[in-house]
Amino acid sequence: MIDRSQATSWARRLKVRHLESFLVLEEAGTLTEAAARLHMTQSAMSHWLAEMEAVVGTPLVVRGRRVQLTPAGHLLKRLAVGVLGDIARTGREMHAVAEGRVPRLNVGSVWAGIAGGLPEAVSAFQQDHADVLVSIHDGPFDNLLGGLETRALDAVIGVLDARAHRPGLEHRVLFEDRVAIVIGQGSRHWGRSAGLGFADLLHENWVMPPGGTLTRIQMDAFLIAQEASWLVPKAETASLAMMQALLHKGDYVGVCSESMADYMASLGLLQKISIDAGIRFGPITVVWKREHASATLMDFVDCLVAHASARQRPPAP
Structure with a gap:
């Protein structure tokens, strides 16, 4: 097992300037262009690159008409992008905090x-x-x-x-929200839901939130009031994505908040079923x-x- 101090000792000799210059070199493609962008001589740039390769212990580029990153160079580029991105983000957040703002x-x-x-x-x-x-x-x-x-x-x-x-x-x-009864494209009633009511759906396959959730508690109270407490769901899920998938693929009736039902209906994904009495959600x-x-x-x-x-x-x- 590699000792942690040995695995990170090379990184202690790296500086932020090293990482910035390496990204400039990779983008520029040549030592001459990179040196010009960094306002240094080409010999100084070559010396800097040799120094950095000595730090990591392996060549970072293949020199030619345009420099090409070695496998180690690609790893260092990944490190540079991550570290410099974190530094920039943290700098913006600190600036926001200094001005009394939340980042x-x-x-x-x-x-x-x-x-x-x-x-x-x-x-x-x-x-x-x-x-x-x-x-x-x-x-x-x-x-x-x-x-x-x-x-x-x-x-x-x-x-x-x-x-x-x-x-x-x-x-x-x-x-203020309510509980809604909905169907999806998998339902045999899809496209003709306007004439349907709660009584028409009593013997359908139902998908409901798990017992103990507020939506389920309100729905169970409604079923008792409608003398339909015998109705039990075929599936229970707390996942909106799963409920939507079941309603889309299978012949089910679903229960969710009215705000979510309205939103899904606006996208053409669900249809609401009208009921005589509203089911309060809260x-x-x-x-x-x-x-x-x-x-x-x-x-x-x-x-x-x-x-x-x-x-x-x-x-x-």
Whole structure:
């Protein structure tokens, strides 16, 4: 086994300037052109290259009319691109922090939030905060809330319930959502869903979220009210992609949030089934840790509220 100190000893002699110059040489193609770009003589450039090859212990280029990278040269190029990219990114983030700005936002969201204005809010936010990276994570609300405590996440979008009222948390309501019943292109009812109702689908194959999730709890309550508590799903999944695949490939009926159903229907991927009584899902809210709030985060929250409100408004005639 190679000792770690031996494996990295050569890298201790490398400088950032070495990596920058090596990328210039590879791009320029000749020592003469690289020397001109680096404002040094050709002999100095040759000396620098020999010094660098001595550091790594193997030739990095094959000299000719145009230099060609050796296998070791390609490895060093990969290192140079990665290291210099990290340095540049960290420099931008430090500059942002020095100016009181946040260089990165980590946002968690349930399906409903993603379909209810989150992409539009991110786009609008980055028009004024072009240097802020927004990293989006989806998953169950409980799992995402844990990220607020560890600071892995800056904000979480989910259903307003007791979990959003924990000590130290702040929230703003985005929109009211419902549970929807949908079919996909694999259904024998595809294309004629307008005349269908809940009663027509009682004996179909159902795909539902797992037991214990909010969507499933609300759906089960609806089934009891409709005296259809005997209905059990043929498949359960917490994955939107899997539900969509099942509805697309097989003769199933699905259950999801209405915001997601509307979004998928707008893309021609799902069709909603009308039901006599709405199935309440709950208010969708954005939650964040009070002590971790920043001006950048609050600007993002404002964008979320604005675009969620726009979703609720009827389209202009």
